[in-house]
Amino acid sequence: MLVATGISKSYPTPGEPLQVLRDVSLRLAAGDSLAIVGPSGAGKSTLLQILGTLDEPTEGTVQLNDVDPFQLEETELARFRNRQIGFIFQDHHLLPQLTVLENVLIPALANGRPSAESKERAADLLQRVGLASRATHLPGELSGGERERVAVARALLNRPSLILADEPTGNLDRRTADAITELLLRLQQDENAILVTVTHSPTLAAAMAKQQTLIDGQLQA
Numbered sequence: 001m002l003v004a005t006g007i008s009k010s011y012p013t014p015g016e017p018l019q020v021l022r023d024v025s026l027r028l029a030a031g032d033s034l035a036i037v038g039p040s041g042a043g044k045s046t047l048l049q050i051l052g053t054l055d056e057p058t059e060g061t062v063q064l065n066d067v068d069p070f071q072l073e074e075t076e077l078a079r080f081r082n083r084q085i086g087f088i089f090q091d092h093h094l095l096p097q098l099t100v101l102e103n104v105l106i107p108a109l110a111n112g113r114p115s116a117e118s119k120e121r122a123a124d125l126l127q128r129v130g131l132a133s134r135a136t137h138l139p140g141e142l143s144g145g146e147r148e149r150v151a152v153a154r155a156l157l158n159r160p161s162l163i164l165a166d167e168p169t170g171n172l173d174r175r176t177a178d179a180i181t182e183l184l185l186r187l188q189q190d191e192n193a194i195l196v197t198v199t200h201s202p203t204l205a206a207a208m209a210k211q212q213t214l215i216d217g218q219l220q221a
């Protein structure tokens with residue numbers, strides 16, 4: 001369960017603070033998928049960063065499976081984030097010098113060397129995203145859509161309860177974007193995770209079970 005309550009965020013400026021989020025609340029259960037849509041600058045990515053514990057709210061609380069991550073000390077927070085949350089970004093953030101398989105294993109490296117179980121899981125995920133035969137290739141040898149599929153596999157490695165995706169289909173043509181959307185939703189359903197996606201794509205947004213619009217830092221009813 002993901003519960004965000006009364007989230008506000010402001011950034012200091014030389015004048016008035018810049019208020020980016022205003023009293024945002026949401027509640028999602030395992031298996032839910034939500035698209036957050038809205039105009040550029042509305043605060044969508046900021047909200048995703050806060051749900052992902054990468055940025056702290058100025059006011060309000062986040063609880064993921066009854067844990068308030070912002071109450072944890074730094075090392076515990078990093079461990080919590082690594083175990084509970086999978087991130088997918090538009091530009092996939094793969095490491096160019098590591099193979100596809102090694103990239104998928106990155107979330108396992110926080111615990112030292114990847115275990116045999118992690119390696120099995122990575123191979124299984126590569127199979128499920130249709131890239132088993134590319135395991136030893138470098139990201140530079142893949143197409144944009146294939147790289148995004150690697151990013152999806154990597155996000156799922158630690159069986160996160162929450163998957164956060166910021167424009168996961170942003171740089172892809174329509175057909176490839178549709179394939180990534182379908183794959184992401186299938187894996188999210190299989191794993192019974194919560195999926196929150198920020199997007200400008202009406203097609204991606206419509207594929208999620210729920211849609212909410214953020215305007216001027218406020219979620220519309």
Ligand SMILES: Nc1ncnc2c1ncn2[C@@H]1O[C@H](COP(=O)(O)OP(=O)(O)OP(=O)(O)O)[C@@H](O)[C@H]1O
Pocket residue numbers: 011018020038039040041042043044045046047
């Ligand atoms: N670290 C920061 N310091 C100051 N202002 C910031 C910071 N991060 C974001 N902002 C501002 O907060 C506002 C919301 O940004 P955010 O990236 O969350 O919007 P968005 O809805 O995701 O936009 P887009 O659709 O264009 O990606 C913008 O005005 C942005 O300039």
